[in-house]
Amino acid sequence: MNKSHAISCPDISGLKPLPRDFYLQDTIEAAKALVGKLLVHCSPEGIISGRIVETEAYLRDDPACHASRGMTQRNRVMFGPPGHAYVYFTYGMHFCMNAVTQPEGIAEAVLIRALQPLEGMELMRRNRKGARDRDLCSGPGKLTQALGIIRGHNGVDLTDSCLIIADDGEKQGELVQATRIGIKEAADKPWRFYSRRYAEWVSRVDREYR
DNA sequence: ACATCGATCTACT
DNA sequence: GTAGATCGATGTA
Incomplete structure (x- = not known):
């Protein structure tokens, strides 16, 4: 499955990845809690990282969730153990990247929608030729391109691989809750979250909930 | 085998 | 605001 170059890379920037238990909490809570955390890719060219500023939750019985109609070739990683990357092509x-939540057999995930670029900005600019710095990672397809996340990363362990999510202790700031973007089914579910503090980096600012 | 369209992005009007 | 790019997952036959 992850046959490609999918890389092993110990010790990413000396950061400690979030523990697997983190991904066992309620998926909506995980989506909120992931805002403010770091996504770090130890790419063949060097370390590229950003702060997660926008996420969306996808639940098992949610018609907008790829896994809601059962396991397929594409979504099978979502049915696997928590703390792994579900990367799909669209x-x-x-490519879009999710963090898989819930125990094996329960298919839920958090879509990473935007980052504040941090390390490796020169690599990001090369990967996203023509984009303004503000738009290097301001969308799910943009951030995977900026970080070099591809099909081969589908299924990698976010607690121990070339691609990790870590906490550097920075505060996430006030969360804004809004509806998810680009879906038709369950479009009313307010399961998108972003940080007001980092709002300049999100894919778009929408009508707020609560 | 075929048709549809998507958890998007860019460029252009 | 709208269209075009581009391909593979999915549903129907």
Whole structure:
């Protein structure tokens, strides 16, 4: 499955990845808690990282969730153990990355929608030629391109691989709750979260809930 | 085997 | 605001 170069890379920037238990909490809570954390890719070219500023939750019985109609070739990683990356290809040209939550057999995940670029900005600019710095990672397809996340990362362990999520202790700031973007089914579910503090980096600012 | 369209992005009007 | 790119997952036959 992860046959490609999918890389092993110990000790990413000396950061300690979030423990697997983190991904066992309620998926909506995990989506909130992931805002403010770091996504770090130890790419073949060097370390590229950003702060997660926007997420969306996808639940097992949610018609907008890829896994809601059962396991397929594409979504099988979502049915696996928590703390792994579910990366899928869409619109013929983009990859999107999720963090799988819930125990094996229960398919839920958190889509990472935007980052504040941190380390490796030169690599990001090279990967996203023509984009303004503000738009290097301001969308799910943009951030995977900026970080070099591809099909081969589908299924990698976010607690121990070239791709990790870690906590550097920074405060996430006030959370804004809004509806998810680009879906038709369950479009009313307010399961998108972003940080007001980092709002300049999100994919878009919408009508707020609560 | 075929048709549809997507958890998107960019460029252009 | 709207269209085009581009391909593979999925549903129907």
